[in-house]
Amino acid sequence: MKLSRTFAAMTALACSLTAPAQEHIPAKVEIPFNRYYRYAEMEEWLRKIAAAYPEIVELRNIGKSLEGRDLWVAVVNNPRTGPDTSKPAMWIDGNVHGNEIQAGEATLYSLWYLTKAQGHNADLTKLLDNYSFYFLVSQNPDGREHWFMDVQNSSSSRSNRRPVDNDRDGALDEDRPDDLDGDGSITQMWKQDPNGRWLRDRDDPRIFTRVADDKKGEWTNLGSEGIDNDGDGQINEDGPGGDDMNRNWPSDWLPDYVQGGAGLFPFSNPEPRAIGAFILAHPNIAAVQSYHNAGGMILRGPGASYREGIIPGEDLRVYDEIGRNGEVLLPYYRYMIIYRDLYTVHGGFVNWTAEGLGVFSFTNELWSDAKYFQRDGSSDDTRRWLFRDRLQFGQTFTPYKEFDHPQYGKILIGGLNKWSSRVTPTFMLEEECHRNFGFTMYHADQMPIxxxxxxxxxxxxxxxxxxxxxxxxxxxxxxxxxxxxxxxxxxxxxxxxxxxxxxxxxxxxxxxxxxxxxxxxxxxxxxxxxxxxxxxxxxxxxxxxxxxxxxxxxxxxxxxxxxxxxxxxxxxxxx
Missing domain, CATH: 2.60.40.10 (Immunoglobulins)
Incomplete structure (x- = not known):
């Protein structure tokens, strides 16, 4: 790849940001980034950072979540070079989906590293002289808290907690998954079945393999743990909440019957409404970075194929240069277009900031399976189990147990728990945060001067x-x-x-x-x-x-x- 002039000029910054051990930048607040934090803990880190760097950090409460948690924006600015609103600014957030927890840590890390570098690293100090930054560690603090405190799998607690009648029976959130084996996660249920579609591995009974269409198996997968709580013959069909916070924004919003989780109308939820009001009140925001998980992606809009022509050619050239250089800074990440390379999104956050406001916006899907073994291509099951056994020491798997199910009779419950996928392994978390911070600062350094x-x-x-x-x-x-x-x-x-x-x-x-x-x-x-x-x-x-x-x-x-x-x-x- 031929690197651009700007990217070449940023070599020193990129090198320093992708190799944190090269130099020691002292920090007034030491945050361990080899673990994950509940929202109250993140609030405490925000307060400590603001107290340690009062000359450049201001915490602003922009509203409350549905369940009453405060939404804190950390405004980072060098007042000696002007007020925050007098400069181009970058908005950085994460964790719009409650289960995408490392997105919160990536945002917190970005705030922490940028503030501690002030006066100690010339490149980052210059960035903070030229620009201001707005950090929101979690767009969805309720969903984050429920991921930690409730029983979940790796993909649940995505939404907020506004009650929704998913099965349209007149009751709300009445049939959620149940932690039947008490391991703290929602795992899988299996039942022996002579006409099943799965075989259990004779050498490693943790593994079930689907048989060919013309073959018979011995097991049937019954889905996620749960019972029929409301007696309607279905299991887990109406869990808690239902509004997807990344489908509640005005640009190309479509109602719930077209795209599940859209909410009652754009900005119907308090969190997007508060965030939207802040962004609209700060037209100096020239760049947006939103952290998600997972898949190792650097995503830009549009979110739907019929909006393909909405982004002018001169803007595409900006996106392409940043995105392609991002692939260099972020090994095993791919620069992609949301609708074409992932799936269609109506009313997404970066759809609004990019397509509705014309702000250069990226979504980074943190963590890629290729990073398990630092090699291109997907890891096969053998390698994944080696990783789980020898590097995570079995912490992501719950051994199967027999259970007498009220609807299914004798079954097995167990399997991969909520920490088994999507979430960056804790011993690899700091590098993941640091590389994404480096990319985001490169993105920020493209704002106008x-x-x-x-x-x-x-x-x-x-x-x-x-x-x-x-x-x-x-x-x-x-x-x-x-x-x-x-x-x-x-x-x-x-x-x-x-x-x-x-x-x-x-x-x-x-x-x-x-x-x-x-x-x-x-x-x-x-x-x-x-x-x-x-x-x-x-x-x-x-x-x-x-x-x-x-x-x-x-x-x-x-x-x-x-x-x-x-x-x-x-x-x-x-x-």
């Missing part, structure tokens, strides 16, 4: 009239306004204001395609206040020409404002 480029002042033939030609440049990959923002009219246009000397005026203005251009694309409305719907392109500039009246030696004041770039001021002298 504008500056004045070449400027020329020449005397016009008319008395006391001057020709001021100037360039506004952007050194970073991301434009100050994305192509989607320009096309859809999202947000406020960038504005270049030219204030003439007292008694003077700006009589005409226009755009030039190059410094050699003799023809000007005239701006007919408000030449002293030029709107730029397309902003300043990434790694490029915009050239403008102004005809200004004033006396020689007087000063013309210049100001460039943008929602997603720091305000730029300057001036030129008429001579």
């Amino acid at each position: 504008v500056s004045w480029g070449r400027t020329e002042v020449t005397k016009d033939a008319a008395p006391n009239t001057w020709i001021v030609t100037l360039e506004v440049r952007n050194e970073k990959l991301m434009p100050t306004r994305s192509g989607l923002q320009r096309q859809k009219g999202i947000g406020v246009n960038d504005i270049l204001t030219v204030t003439p000397p007292n008694g003077g005026s700006v009589d005409a203005a226009g755009f030039l395609s190059s410094w050699q251009d003799t023809r000007m694309d005239e701006i007919r409305h408000e030449p002293a206040r030029v709107q730029l719907p397309g902003g300043i392109p990434g790694r490029g500039g915009v050239i403008l020409r102004f005809y200004v009246s004033g006396r020689e030696g007087e000063k013309v004041v210049l100001k460039y404002t943008s929602e997603k770039a720091k305000e730029l001021t300057g001036g030129v002298v008429l001579r």
